[in-house]
Amino acid sequence: MRIRSIALLASLALLVAACGSDDKGDETTTTVPATTTVDEHAMDHSENGDHEMDHGEASGVAKPLPLLADGTLDPAGVDLSGVEGVTPEQQAYAEALLVNSINTLPKWADYDVAIKDGFKSIGDGAFTGEEHVIMYQWVNDDVLLDPNFPESLVYKYETAADGKVTRTLEAAMFIMPGSFTLETAPNDGGALMQYHNHQNLCFSTGDSPHVAGLTNGEGKCAEGLVKGAANIQIHVWIRANDCGPFAALKGVGGGQTVDNTVTCLHEHGSTL
Secondary structure, eight states: OOOOOHHHHHHTTTOOOOOOOSOTTOOSOOOOOSSOOHHHHHHHHHHTTSSTTOOOSOOSOOOOOOBOTTSBBOGGGOOOOOOTTOOHHHHHHHHHHHHHHHHHGGGGOSHHHHHHHTOEEOSOHHHHSEEEEEOGGGTTSSOOSOTTSOSEEEEEEEEOTTSOEEEEEEEEEEEOOTTOOSTTOOOTTGGGOOOBBOSSEEEOOSSSOOEEEEOOTTSOOOTTOEEOOOOOEEEEESBOOTTOTTOOOSGGGGOBOTTSOOOOOGGGOOOO
């Protein structure tokens, strides 16, 4: 499997770094996006007197992630230390994925640009407050956790008194190929990153399916609707989230996890 995510490459200690094509369909190369590497990220912290490149066991010094003036997370302040059981490699992996997402995803800050680029809405914004748009052809390929090729983007969906809808880019939702399950989810980010899936969503049919209901007690959808694929997924929030930068949605939108417990890491939560 070809992997182009800087975060996943970081977890392999950056043993391979080769130049390649920007075309996602090129199967011959492995590339590292021209963004902050794990080594550079750790060095920045050290030079700035932050957590002194200490990615050891939980230290009890976890703190909310700082925000920039525009409400996005400050990539220079990303510090995911202080979570029990997280190894140095897992912390570095999660930090690199978050920093690269903060730096890369704003290319789709304009919702209309995302739609023009081929993302399709699943129509969940009006009833969840978060609208997901999906690039279906990227879901079951072999490029994982790469902010340049996010399988889904998440926009805060708000309706003003005059009916005008505002969509603010908040996160990527990285969707893993169907070969992964909750039991075989990657563990590169350890307890910092909890994967989930949705086993109870029903969609309309067609080229641009929308969420149209939930399964019944027998796990079936109403006539005319189809059950959505249960690919595992994880959000990476580039704006404030009180449950941390890898939180699932809250309530019914939280989905299912391997132990049926949706974690909330207040240690790294941020609020506007």
